[in-house]
Amino acid sequence: MKLSKLVWKELFERKNQVVTGLLAILLGITVIVAMRNITFYSEKAVAQELDALGANILVLPKSVTLQNYYSADIQGQEFPEEYVNRLANSNIQGVDNLSPKLAVPVQIANHKFTLTGILPKSEFQAKALWKGAGIFSRPTGCGTVVNIPGLAPKDPKETLVRKRVIDTLNENEVLAGADVANSLGLKTNDNISLLGKSFSVAAVLPQTGTVDDSRIFAHLHTVQQLSGKGKVLSVIEIVGCCDQISKGLVSKINHLLPETKVVTIGQIVDTQIKTNQMMSSLSLVFIAIIVLVGGAGIANYMYANVRERRREIGTLIALGAGSGFVLRMFLYKAILLGLVGGISGYLLGTLLALLLGPRIAGIAVLPMPTLIIWALMISVIIAVSASYFPARSAARLDPCTTLQEI
Amino acid sequence: MLKLENISKTYNHRHEPLTVFDRISYEMLDGDFISIVGPSGSGKSTLLLMLGGMMSPSSGKVVIDGESIYDLPPNRRAEFRRQKIGFVFQTFNLVPYLSALENVQMPLFLAGLSEVEQRERATSVLERLGLGARLAHKPSELSVGQQQRVALARMLANDPTVVLADEPTGSLDPETSAQVMDFFEEINHEGRTVVIVTHDPTVAQRAGKMLRLGDCKVPYYEQTPVWASVV
Ligand SMILES: Nc1ncnc2c1ncn2[C@@H]1O[C@H](COP(=O)(O)OP(=O)(O)O)[C@@H](O)[C@H]1O
Ligand SMILES: [Mg+2]
Numbered sequence: 001m002k003l004s005k006l007v008w009k010e011l012f013e014r015k016n017q018v019v020t021g022l023l024a025i026l027l028g029i030t031v032i033v034a035m036r037n038i039t040f041y042s043e044k045a046v047a048q049e050l051d052a053l054g055a056n057i058l059v060l061p062k063s064v065t066l067q068n069y070y071s072a073d074i075q076g077q078e079f080p081e082e083y084v085n086r087l088a089n090s091n092i093q094g095v096d097n098l099s100p101k102l103a104v105p106v107q108i109a110n111h112k113f114t115l116t117g118i119l120p121k122s123e124f125q126a127k128a129l130w131k132g133a134g135i136f137s138r139p140t141g142c143g144t145v146v147n148i149p150g151l152a153p154k155d156p157k158e159t160l161v162r163k164r165v166i167d168t169l170n171e172n173e174v175l176a177g178a179d180v181a182n183s184l185g186l187k188t189n190d191n192i193s194l195l196g197k198s199f200s201v202a203a204v205l206p207q208t209g210t211v212d213d214s215r216i217f218a219h220l221h222t223v224q225q226l227s228g229k230g231k232v233l234s235v236i237e238i239v240g241c242c243d244q245i246s247k248g249l250v251s252k253i254n255h256l257l258p259e260t261k262v263v264t265i266g267q268i269v270d271t272q273i274k275t276n277q278m279m280s281s282l283s284l285v286f287i288a289i290i291v292l293v294g295g296a297g298i299a300n301y302m303y304a305n306v307r308e309r310r311r312e313i314g315t316l317i318a319l320g321a322g323s324g325f326v327l328r329m330f331l332y333k334a335i336l337l338g339l340v341g342g343i344s345g346y347l348l349g350t351l352l353a354l355l356l357g358p359r360i361a362g363i364a365v366l367p368m369p370t371l372i373i374w375a376l377m378i379s380v381i382i383a384v385s386a387s388y389f390p391a392r393s394a395a396r397l398d399p400c401t402t403l404q405e406i
Numbered sequence: 407m408l409k410l411e412n413i414s415k416t417y418n419h420r421h422e423p424l425t426v427f428d429r430i431s432y433e434m435l436d437g438d439f440i441s442i443v444g445p446s447g448s449g450k451s452t453l454l455l456m457l458g459g460m461m462s463p464s465s466g467k468v469v470i471d472g473e474s475i476y477d478l479p480p481n482r483r484a485e486f487r488r489q490k491i492g493f494v495f496q497t498f499n500l501v502p503y504l505s506a507l508e509n510v511q512m513p514l515f516l517a518g519l520s521e522v523e524q525r526e527r528a529t530s531v532l533e534r535l536g537l538g539a540r541l542a543h544k545p546s547e548l549s550v551g552q553q554q555r556v557a558l559a560r561m562l563a564n565d566p567t568v569v570l571a572d573e574p575t576g577s578l579d580p581e582t583s584a585q586v587m588d589f590f591e592e593i594n595h596e597g598r599t600v601v602i603v604t605h606d607p608t609v610a611q612r613a614g615k616m617l618r619l620g621d622c623k624v625p626y627y628e629q630t631p632v633w634a635s636v637v
Contacts, residue, residue: 001524002521010503012503311497315499315501316512318460322480399460
């Protein structure tokens with residue numbers, strides 16, 4: 001016989017009561033684990049999306065929110081293309097890349113896509129006016145954009161994916177996002193008709209996991225012309241130099257273009273962080289509820305267990321057990337309950353996250369082994385603290401009264 | 407040697423003091439076989455619990471082998487119970503979720519023996535009581551007589567020098583009851599002090615000495631016969 005064996009046997013003898021006692025804490029841990037798991041992977045997905053976005057400053061129409069932009073829902077509000085010239089002709093330092101864009105919705109064979117007009121870098125350079133501005137005359141690369149080895153040099157069309165700029169794009173060429181190409185069965189050099197004009201697919205862009213995947217990119221001026229909107233833009237994506245951003249690049253651009261909204265990706269991240277903070281304070285509230293309800297469930301079970309085992313406790317004392325032994329026996333049991341609750345809560349919560357993640361957050365979720373440590377810690381701490389008073393009452397039982405009552 | 411020195415015991419029964427023993431003294435010799443008889447409520451169980459280090463008297467001393475056990479700190483007294491005292495209860499008080507073997511292992515486990523030693527000793531004691539084929543049975547899977555034998559094995563496992571039994575034959579048929587008494591006689595012959603509380607005159611008769619307790623609700627000085635008489 002060992003203490004652990006003794007406690008296990010007793011637990012097994014009264015399984016149903018144990019399950020009832022653990023129910024609250026088990027459900028609580030399940031929900032926390034599922035929540036943390038899904039939050040983690042949605043944060044990660046957001047981070048990836050932002051990283052893939054490449055640009056770190058956005059110039060948007062005043063009424064467009066970050067969420068609109070983030071969800072690619074920026075159609076319908078525009079500002080003049082002339083702003084690009086203003087920006088390029090200014091003496092603002094620290095702009096590595098500029099990418100003016102116009103997004104219009106298109107429908108091809110029941111599929112809805114966004115046709116995005118972009119301006120290839122060669123045309124910036126062709127304009128003598130812009131050359132003198134010095135924006136692209138400096139060596140580039142002080143921005144946040146990272147070159148993925150092998151990707152950019154291999155195919156110049158794919159630089160769009162990471163650097164937000166592309167060197168050349170003819171008036172009758174399009175770049176197809178990965179999802180577009182997939183659902184339409186497009187390949188390089190295929191022909192496609194958009195807004196009444198025939199284009200040839202110059203390249204299919206690699207999968208990025210962002211809104212870019214469901215976009216078709218064409219020359220800005222072609223899109224402006226076909227949509228009949230004139231010389232307008234829906235966004236200017238800017239790759240700014242990080243140290244210049246901290247020296248007030250954003251407010252300088254804002255000053256230059258007062259009719260627009262200039263935001264940094266940092267602000268998007270901040271909003272995301274706020275959402276996550278809300279989530280985590282929500283899970284704090286949840287933890288508090290679990291501590292109370294789960295703790296009450298366990299304390300209740302433990303008191304009932306002590307009451308039920310009065311005679312057994314008296315007998316053990318008669319056999320030579322001290323009150324320390326009785327206390328240890330119940331605390332050990334509390335630890336076991338905590339472990340059982342933590343592990344099963346972790347397993348159930350992970351299962352829930354794996355099932356619900358793709359449905360409610362639209363993201364793939366993987367099990368997170370680190371959460372098991374949290375689950376166990378919370379569960380064991382609650383179980384032991386809730387069991388302390390019942391355990392102490394057991395250790396203080398008068399063995400004689402328990403033996404005398406029939 | 408087991409000595410009661412000027413023992414008094416007063417219970418607080420619903421805020422009314424109830425004196426069960428008032429300054430009594432008695433001495434048991436090593437190897438004594440004593441039965442305690444008396445009407446219900448006369449304090450037989452109380453006396454046994456006090457002898458076993460389970461309940462402290464209101465005043466006076468219980469001295470076993472020269473040590474006043476209620477002057478020991480509680481954990482030393484628990485150790486004392488583990489080493490010297492063997493209890494048997496009328497209701498057996500077997501642990502319901504443990505097998506016969508595990509029940510007998512309990513006092514050995516509490517005394518700190520290794521699992522292997524526990525199992526060996528418990529098995530041999532159970533075999534001595536004729537339960538070698540019932541080691542894995544739970545109490546609920548045993549007859550009443552078998553349950554009592556498991557309880558006797560558990561009491562004997564720690565090789566106690568003093569055996570205290572509270573109505574050990576109270577729920578047994580006469581035949582089984584006689585077997586149990588044979589067992590007590592046997593372990594008494596091994597040199598152990600045996601104290602048995604009983605209602606049954608035939609059981610009481612088999613002990614070498616008999617202690618008769620009066621009705622505790624009657625004031626002590628009015629009691630006849632006096633609290634102890636040795637047969
Ligand atoms: N824990 C207790 N609290 C109050 N009174 C008790 C308690 N235990 C026993 N008594 C009283 O003490 C007297 C002796 O009890 P007990 O020793 O159990 O007698 P017996 O075993 O001879 O029947 C009884 O009157 C009983 O009611
Ligand atoms: Mg009694």
